[in-house]
Amino acid sequence: MLADEARTENRVATSQPWWRGAAIYQIYPRSFADSNGDGVGDLPGIAAKLDYVRDLGVDAIWLSPFFTSPMRDFGYDVADYCDVDPVFGTLEDFDDVVERAHSLGLKVIIDQVYSHTSDQHGWFKESRSSRENPKSDWYVWANAKPDGSPPSNWQSVFGGPAWTWDGRRGQYYLHNFLTEQPDLNLHNPAVQDAILDAARFWLDRGVDGFRIDAINFAMHDPELRDNPPAPNGTKRTRSFDFQQHLYNQSHPDIVGFLERLRRLTDGYGDRFTLAEVGGDHALSEMRAFTEGDARLNSAYGFDFLYAEALTPELVAHVARDWPEGAGWPSWAFENHDAPRAISRWATDENRDQIARLKMLLLATLRGSIILYQGEELGLPQVDVPFERLQDPEAIANWPNTLSRDGARTPMPWTSNAPQLGFSTGESWLPVGDAHRELAVDRQESNRGSLLQFTRDCLKLRHSHPALRHGSMKILRADEQLLVFERAKNGSHIRCTFNLSEKELSHASAGKGIALAGHLDAGTLGAYSGVVEEIS
Template identity: 50%
Template sequence: MIKHQAQTQKYDRGQDWWRGAVIYQVYPRSFLDTDGDGIGDIKGITERLPYIASLGVDAIWLSPFFTSPQADMGYDVSDYCDVDPMFGTLADFDRMMKEAKRLGLKVIIDQVISHTSDQHPWFEESRKSRDNPKADWYIWAAAKPDGTAPNNWLSVFGGPAWEWDGVRKQYYMHNFLTSQPDLNFHNKEVQNAVLQAVKFWLDRGVDGFRLDTVNYYFHDKELRDNPPHVPDSEDAGLDAPDVNPYGMQSHLFDKTQPENIEFLKRFRALLDQYPDRTTVGEVGDGARSLKTVAAYTSGGDKLHMCYTFDLLSPDFTPSHIRHCVQSFQKQVADGWVCWAFSNHDVPRHVSRFVEESGEREAVAKIAISVLASLRGSICLYQGEELGLPEAEIAFEDLRDPYGIRFWPAFKGRDGCRTPMVWEHRKAKAGFSAGKPWLPVPEEHLSMAVDVQEKDEESVLAHYRATLAFRKLHPALIDGEMQFVATNEDVLAFTRSKGEDRLLFVFNLRRGPQELALPSGHAVQAVLAMPGLGGTVVDGEIRLGPLDGICARLS
């Protein structure tokens, strides 16, 4: 049997810290409440930054904390340059930034600039008349002669993408809630104002931006109707046709317009004035997503990296993961990807991937082992390092407008947004002294941080060990990745950088597997990748259920 081999020297990426980085997403509402109002706050994030740093991540991504009426949990911004009082103050934010820097953590913040709240001063002025200074800052259009909407565009949150305004006696466009009017990016003054808000946070020291719905900025000037959805294409995420009629259209004209390229160049030019900053764009474009990612990340003059919804599905099979990665490699020549299994918009991946009771921990562990081995940056969502499953939320407790709109066909996004569980014996799991904005699930208590801190075999311990292993190997951070032809029931690929070549084989089945060592690959040593029990015996790889192996090739 080939024995395990360890390595201790860490790899420094220098200025390209974002390439291969591990990013930890914090959902501020649900992280830690320090003032007893039941809603997490920035002081709570600051208090728990040492915990985040202990995971071995490189950066945090903060979901929106800006001034907002909270119709869509902060994704409806009414002031881009201030902190909502429920989360704290700008002084609290500055103290958090200082602590993050002390701990060696980069800070990425959300920028929700495709739309604002209808309570934003820009929109309040825009709706007053058709000739005020901001009259053209949003997308206004006349009704058809019969009074109906200007075209057939639909809202992601259900219903038409147009809302009648009695003051201007026109319709305005909203891709999401009616209280989230879309900005008119064809107007250069709008672009300038948005970039000025970005500069505000750059000057405050943030290290990057996660760009929400980055392909929604521009619309077709001619307001042409969208054609019907092409039957054999696949829309992922919230716009699944069986839940929301939004997926029944092919969205050729209400988003992903060619003008967006030039704006992203302007955005990048601003960032390039500041050292070591980065961007990660959220691209939701159905079957066109990878083509869009390629356009937005090529050439080094637009976005640094993007992510899609490809791995946010219920499919946790070798063939699906292989298809997603190979499709990216084929379509995105010189761009960079950020992979994730979970975020604030989809059910937690442990629940999506589990097939039978009792395998939650095993699924949680093998999932991070796979994710940490892929080429690209990776994003972790708060609580996944504890193996938290999706919470069951009663209808009367729902806060997500999308879930309320489509209940019971879709139960919404609140099940992945419940409060973080810190201490299992404390009221509300140590999240708040008051009543949490969402219930703390009883089943999460036994998985609290203080419980797992004491268990060397816990999911939390596995995450820390796996991320430490990733940092030790340059090949895992930005090395090349090539799939290996082998048994279709396993996921097999190599990662290589210079002379260092690593072979990964993952068995995602619930039974053991034995397979011949892939042709042309000679194993020098089996590396001690945490939690993997695979062995090589007489040229044969032996794997247990939900198991894997990492080997250095000679």
Template identity: 60%
Template sequence: MVEDVSPAHPASDDAPWWKGALIYQIYPRSFQDTNRDGIGDLPGITRRLEYIASLGVSCIWISPFFTSPMADYGYDVSDFCDVDPIFGTLADFDILIKKAHTVGLKVIIDQVYSHTSDQHEWFIESRSSRTNDKSDWYVWADAKADGSPPNNWQSVFGMGAWQWDARRGQYYLHNFLVEQPDLNLHNPVVQAAILDVTQFWLDRGVDGFRIDALNFAMHDRALRDNPAETEFKRPPTRPFDFQRHEMNMSQPELLPFIERIGNVIQNAGAEKFTVAEVGGPRPLSEMKSFTQGNKRLSSAYAFDYLYAEQISADLVRKTQKEWPGIEGEGWPSWAFENHDAPRAVTRWKGSNPSKQYSKLLVLLMAALRGNGFIYYGEELGLEQGEIDFDDLKDPEAIANWPETLGRDGARTPMPWDGNTNVYAGFSDAKPWLPLQDNHASASVALQSKDPKSVLNFTKQVIALRNGCDVLRRGEIQFPSEGELLVFDRMHGGKIRRCVFNLGDNNLAYDGQVDIDVSVGSVGSLICPGSGFISKAS
């Protein structure tokens, strides 16, 4: 049991609560089941709010729980303004919000504005004819003279991005699954309908939104072909990777729509927080443009770390230097893992990574400038789950087997009490994805009793960041290059030096070591997997 249920008490200044906050992401299917169907639900989240508050995080982000046929496990929404029965009811959500606020937690929820499910009533009407009231609510186009799709655009999920619909005798656009038709957000009526969804959840008391795939929300009206990609950051694994996505994403008309979103949210209160997911060919420029000024969004994040095959001092310096979050450039957010990316400790260290390495990543996240996202189980050092093909649920993993670690391995059940006979406290029924044996041994109950556990180290590090304006709001500078990662965080005349050895070799460090919190042995030699944050000077 977790005894400390006090809410976080971050350092106070004139900045909004979210600036520099650490936010805990919950994938609801896998967090806590209360009705014995093997699937997590909203009452399960409510049941565990005291635990989340005890971590010291400021906010929770809940992945989609809306009505959905679950082709993409909630990111194919058939009703934006209701709860899918497998997760509970709107009344359950209201109880969750109230309880979260009672224990000192803000709540942000996912919003999927670029597409819907093909079972949404909007799409059902739109596909019924070319003349109905919602005929142009989605992206429809005629076939070429030879019957082929309108252009060469490719779907994220490894197929062409156009699907023929015999009822209309046209193709519709789907940047993701066939079951996820793209909304035509060039249409101001569609924009208004989406903004009504935003207002609906604001009225229910949410503190903000994480906006999914926002830069897919506008397409080139002329439907021009995407050019071929000529510079690959990593070997392509799907047709989508062979194109530069200049026409099916991130059109100029997107920024006025973002300002309309920002206006609705700001009218609900200055303390609301919005963060956009940004992928594609121009993530840095888009993250900045989506968040510039006071009319758009609070923050954004890309996949710099989420899809990185290895983390390094060079990668950290690059991301932090490119977007330090200075005045006028918006405020960055960072994540090492989430529901779309394999667990970081496995991705970067392979099978059986050390607890020390998990602690190092927690410390690094707390030291970076910007908001940090902690994915459920990351505070336990959970590794990527191993899912047999017959147990896969993720359509992307099934389509690309075995060339990807897949998303299912990062969505396995949260281990609460370490008893594998009752599925580690997640459920009394067989979970929707297999519980991992090595996860049960890393459960909350077991780690709570161990003062040297990843969980208790995470609480220590979050408490340090919460009480330190230097780490939450401060500037960042890099006094040196090289394999050893060294940077200074500065605010109000105070400095904290942060040093990390993310590589595999012992590295020399000739600076003064006056440690506030550390991982591993430090001194004149920094061992692999070691690091520290200095005391304030």
């Protein structure tokens, strides 16, 4: 980086909260790096690879769950909010990760799962023991209907009724996800207090923020009203898809709890709170959850994560949905819950072009951006055979649901090593055959690789306040061409992307500062993008 660019970056870093416009790198601990050869990634493995993450040019890491868990949903079924599962290491190992990250200038964000726990959590074991115990109403319990059927028609995300009968209580309990993931009753102030105590535990250990999982599932309709059917034409692969989800989630009182969480995190200084919000009403909920200065800092939805194609109109749509003053957005093209974007948006013939195009596009969007481990390598989705599947959703809905396991396979570090350098033992999921040629060691030694290009894109974002913090105005979005302008304090940057397979004419708007693909003699190549400084 040039000296004047470094000075600019320092100004950017100090004039705004660190998270505003930040680039965040998501690490899925089971699949990042295994330090002890048991085939499962762990916290010491993460600590050992943080130099690599720092060199990407990101601002923070986001760690998916590493808490004590029976792993029915691989950590999103928490059995102890305040401890590390032995498969990942110890609390001391977590402290080492935080210390190492901070020494490298990286912030640390961790997942928090407030919608539900594992059925092995001590809270649930006590709650189900009777109807009179101190935690009897810490979960969502309800009597059967007169005919013995569940209290409402609500369906689980993973398929089947969202209610399971418990003989010890003689009642049903609610689980919006797996049967083994009972829903907390977050309407109960005592439950909120306990959740906030758990958040305080990690803040005291030095974490810089939280990514809050499935927060719009955190409160239900106390009247247990039936959900109406989904409109005709709705894509249906699960029983969950047959309903409009008006009553099993998205209760307006969620906002009050988020304000309590924000007050807690504000007491620790410059901390970051990020909500994951999916579903039919995601946009309105994201805005509600981030409105003003008393709620969460940011939110992201699934606009890109499940999109079957990357189009100008898609980008224009999400940009228009988040105008200035509507809260601070965050964006991800990939994560642990969605098929790899390169497999959704590209073919074998244009994969390299689209991998570069989408990386430059992500780096120029308004908001904070999230890269998922391996995205910087251009990893495609792995076709995990049925007998190797681990994901309970994929197993339950096979073959109609594209497995989340295909995006969770081990990180390829070394092309000629067993398990591609992820582990010395057999990995918990198979490594991808196509990942060998994309391994880190091969791309490190190739100046023209996507890894090196990703570093350049993130350096570009850091070097220009207009890209990191500026406004965004869509100038053109048609079937082929996307043009938008980022601006801040008199600096204007024009971003032009050809998202089609045809060459398009291009009139230069200023000094070119980044290029993905081809630009020659006034022609912008297929699946190419150019970023130009116009003042």
